Amino acid sequence: MSQEAFNRLVQVMDELREKCPWDRKQTIHTLRQMTIEETYELGDAILGEDWAGIKEELGDLLLHIVFYSKIAQEQNRFRITDVLTGITEKLIKRHPHIYPPDTAISGLREVRSEADVKKNWEQLKLKEGKTSVLSGVPGSLPAVVKAMRLQEKAKQVGFEWETAPQVWEKVTEETAELSEAVETGEAAKMEEELGDLLFSLINYARFLNIDAEAALERTNKKFIHRFSRMEQLAAADGNQLAALTLEQMDILWNQVKSEQ
Known part of the structure; x- marks a missing residue:
């Protein structure tokens, strides 16, 4: 059934690319920002443990993957099957403790913990031609997430x-x-x-x-809720926050905190 559902999605993408003016017009560059937005929407759903939202946003991201693959196929770059095969082979290659290779790589077949798996992953990437353990961290990542990833990568070689x-x-x-x-x-x-x-x-x-990114985002959401509630309380008294003194706003802030 899952194969049929996936094939149906690919078929619909083919039809839209042929018949819909908007879909036909899109390029990898016009899709890029939308893909980033969809990723953040998935992040919001995960943070809120909104399973219905997670399902929907995963679908949106899957659509983008199929969309990029369709454009690549049109330009004779690759097909969606190449994407699927590539990630499957990478997973197998990067987990020698589960899928032993024909030629053993010393020290990589046995793992005792999650940390060992991560270390193996980085060693294998270096054997594949990576020049630095940090090279896999995208330059366009948000600064907080990038800092976490850099630190995690450095840890894999003992810089910790x-x-x-x-x-x-x-x-x-x-x-x-x-x-x-x-x-x-x-x-x-x-x-x-x-x-x-x-x-x-x-x-x-x-x-x-x-997770520093998640912790900060939770604080952002908490601030938004409290500040919006302050605005509501001020409006209930016929006021706007801008017309209040800092001391008056502080009273409202503490009132909101006590409500929680």
């Missing part, structure tokens, strides 16, 4: 603190350096030290097994 308290010590060190930079008033120095502090905080979150 041993304990969380060591990382927190680094956070306090970077905080002090930022304070010193603020005293100088040099914008470039302040930016540099703030970046160092944020990088250290993201690293600390990783040691606590916290």
Whole structure:
């Protein structure tokens, strides 16, 4: 049944590409931003554990994969079957502890933990021609996600603190350096030290097994909810937030917090 459903999607894509003016007009470049937006919409659904939303957004992303593959087929680049075969072969090749290769790669067949699997993955990528363990991190990733991925990649070759308290010590060190930079008033120095502090905080979150991106997004959502509720409370009294003093807004803020 799953094969039939997938074939039906490919068939519909073929028909739309032929008959629909909008679909016919699209290129890999016009689709790019929409694909990014769909990915973020999936991220929102995951964060909210909205399973109906996750199902819908996965469908939207799958459509984009089929769409790109259709355009590639038209230009004689590759077909959707090549995409499927490529990822299947990669998974098999990158899991020698599950699918032993004909020629054993020393130290990669046996794993004892998730960490071992990740280390194997990075070693295999280097054997495939990657020049750096960091080369697989996309340059266009959002900064917080990129920092997490860079730190995770560096960990695979042993470039890692041993304990969380060591990382927190680094956070306090970077905080002090930022304070010193603020005293100088040099914008470039302040930016540099703030970046160092944020990088250290993201690293600390990783040691606590916290997704820094998800944590920040939850705080964003919490702020949006509380601020919107403040606006509602002010409007109920016939006011706008802009007309209130900071002290009055602080009272509303605390009222919203108490409601939660």
